[in-house]
Amino acid sequence: GENVEQHPSTLSVQEGDSAVIKCTYSDSASNYFPWYKQELGKRPQLIIDIRSNVGEKKDQRIAVTLNKTAKHFSLHITETQPEDSAVYFCAASLTAWYGQNFVFGPGTRLSVLP
Amino acid sequence: EPEVTQTPSHQVTQMGQEVILRCVPISNHLYFYWYRQILGQKVEFLVSFYNNEISEKSEIFDDQFSVERPDGSNFTLKIRSTKLEDSAMYFCASSETVLDPSSGNTIYFGEGSWLTVV
Numbered sequence: 553g554e555n556v557e558q559h560p561s562t563l564s565v566q567e568g569d570s571a572v573i574k575c576t577y578s579d580s581a582s583n584y585f586p587w588y589k590q591e592l593g594k595r596p597q598l599i600i601d602i603r604s605n606v607g608e609k610k611d612q613r614i615a616v617t618l619n620k621t622a623k624h625f626s627l628h629i630t631e632t633q634p635e636d637s638a639v640y641f642c643a644a645s646l647t648a649w650y651g652q653n654f655v656f657g658p659g660t661r662l663s664v665l666p
Numbered sequence: 667e668p669e670v671t672q673t674p675s676h677q678v679t680q681m682g683q684e685v686i687l688r689c690v691p692i693s694n695h696l697y698f699y700w701y702r703q704i705l706g707q708k709v710e711f712l713v714s715f716y717n718n719e720i721s722e723k724s725e726i727f728d729d730q731f732s733v734e735r736p737d738g739s740n741f742t743l744k745i746r747s748t749k750l751e752d753s754a755m756y757f758c759a760s761s762e763t764v765l766d767p768s769s770g771n772t773i774y775f776g777e778g779s780w781l782t783v784v
Contacts, residue, residue: 586772588709595757595775596709641709647771651697651716652761654773656709 554579556644558657565632566665573660575642576624582644584652585618585625590639590659599640600627632664668692670776672758678782679748687743687779689758698741699759699773700733702726709757715741748783755780 555578565571577585583604588596602609602616602625609616613632618625629636639659645652671690679685691698700712713723715733730752732744741760745752761773 584771595777598772598774601772643709651699651714651721652771652773653711653714653722654699654701654709655711658708 554582554644554646554653554655556642556655556657558642558660560660561658562661562663564663564665567632567634569632571627571629571632571636571662571664573627573640573642573662574624575626575644575657576622577644577655578623579644579646580620580623582646584645584647585616586643586645586654587614587616587627588641588643588656590641596641629662632662634664634666637662637664670758670760670774672756672776672779674779675777676780676782678784681750681783682747685745685748685752685781687745687756687758687781689741689743689776690739691741691758691760692774693739695760695762695774697721697761697771697773698733698735699761700743701757701759701775702754703757703778704754712743712756745781748781750783753781753783 558575586601589599590596602618613630615628641659642657643654645654673688698715701709703709711724712727714721734742755778757778758776759773761771
């Protein structure tokens, strides 16, 4: 089955700096890669996603890149702000007629220091 | 914006008791999921449900667990004879019809039901 690894497990950056979180996946058939932000005690919230037919996607300060050959994808946050502090999870999923089975990475705790 | 809603938000139960967690998926969604997150750990897949039956389940989802869609709106997770290690946040999620198998669809999570087994 799919296995998703995520690095680093914790990341501290100064406000205004960039943050990069990397994930690798094992199943080459996976075709959808979302990133979720989770604040303490709350639900995971989708912040950006990318599909396997796209190499890069950007939404304001957030971007995601996908390298299908190497089976890794990365989240880039520029101009970080204290409210970006949270746990970030990547996930990989394979879409089938019966739905999707998301496999999540172990998470990265991002701290943005003012 | 439509949301997945879950009840209860928090439940404390005695070990060995049965628990039912309830979810109302987004109304036009056809795929439903339960995930679990033990405190401080990653989100883990339990089960997916489509067309009134389980379509996939993980090794966590053993005979202790069951899911049901008793009516047109609710989707429930039942845990029989709860154990201490069942203490976790349980998230319900839903997604739209998969129109194109070559692409994926976003799944939307509910706020979660925090289960504490004592």
